[in-house]
Amino acid sequence: MIEILAPCGGEDSLPAALNSGADAVYLGVTSFSARRNAKNFTYDALAAAVRECHISGVKVYVTLNTLVFDDELTGLAAAASGIEKAGADGVIVQDLGAAQIIREAAPSLRLHASTQMTVNSASGAEFARRHGFSRVVLAREMSLDEIERVTRNVDIETEVFVHGALCVCVSGQCLMSAMYGGRSGNRGLCAQPCRLDFTYGDRHSVLSLKDLSVIEHLKELDEIGVTSAKIEGRMKRPEYVAAAVTACRAVLDGRKPDMETLRAVFSRSGFTQSYFDGSLRDMQGTRTKEDVEAMSGALAELKKLYDKPYKRHRFDVRVTVKAGEPVTARVVCGKHEIVCITETVPEKAVNREITADEIAARLAKTGGTVYELGKADIELDRGLMLSAAAVNALRREILSRLDEEMLRAL
DSSP states (O other), X not given: OOEEEEEESSGGGHHHHHHHTOSEEEEEBSSSOSOTTSOOBOHHHHHHHHHHXXXXXXXXXXXXXXOOOGGGHHHHHHHHHHHHHHTOSEEEXXXXXXXXXXXXXXXXXXXXXXXXXXXXSHHHHHHHHHTTOSEEEOOTTOOHHHHHHHHHHSSSEEEEXXXXXXXXXXXXXXXXXXXXHSOOGGGTOOOXXXXXXXXXXXXXXXXXXXXXXXXXXXXXXXXTXXXXXXXXXXXXXXXXXXXXXXXXXXXXXXXXXXXXXXXXXXXXXXXEOTTTSSOOOSOBOOOOHHHHHHHHHHHHHHGGGGSSOOOOEEEEEEEEEOTTSOOXXXXXXXXXXXXXXXXXXXXXXXXXXXXXXXXXXXXXXXTTXXXXXXXXXXXXXXXXXXXXXXXXXXXXXXXXXXXXXXXXXX
């Protein structure tokens, strides 16, 4: 199924993405990120985030997508090496020269061609493939038919923006911010001058576009073979991330997405699909007083979307409790299988013997983790007692071993 790819501008957005059910996240480190004003991640924080994500089976892509000056090339190589060491799954790059340097400095990192490369055709995607890219982030200005032509005809992963801000220029390639205030969007410092009230005749804010949202078309994108559905928004708050991921997850699960809540958390006079459907209509939009008021009313409820871990892994367990023998557990979780042999030997019951239901109930207490208990088969001799502490310790051992397995798998 198509990957839900969530933005993480800082560490506070990571739980929002993970606990809402994202399949992958993208984020920036402290340099070479096209969102330099986001909080971003230190290399230590990146390593911790990668570990947390990989336990959940979630991938991490890092943005190295600014244009790079000659005197920064050594720093770019060092950044790529640090990202590789942290265990990230890939980097998003807009410049072919930068891609070559990254490939040499960090050969295990997969290269994703940034939307700033303006790949909008099969020939462009094929060019990226030939130059070592494993994925292309398609230009936001493409229709569904154009996306399908690329996806079906080129042997490369495709990533499509499904929600978030649109630039009036082509896929973020804009010099306007640099010209107006010396803050280049291609260096990660866009001040968004296009949101100002530029007029044409009696029309106002003619350069400000509504946010894109084609979340309701995720199944169509999945059917034509798109690899990843990307949510824009590394400058947005965690509640926005949670609302967007939740809406995507609802569509893929066959449920109706809550577009009203999504609009409340952030929109510019609503959303547009005009590139996607090819109509090029109803695209202008600004942030209104009503939009701001709707957001303030939605935030408290939105926090509930990510207050608990998203249960990603179900495991079955067979526990053997026999007189005079250590307690053992055989666990199957997807393709993973582990055996836990404890040092605990059950005691003879004095007042009351333990039951299989009690053992299963304690093993099911996986709150605060990404695991949930499926089938519990308890092989238990009669007349035995096992302390609550011993069963809890067995559960912790099982979950710890599963973490190790998930990390090893990626």
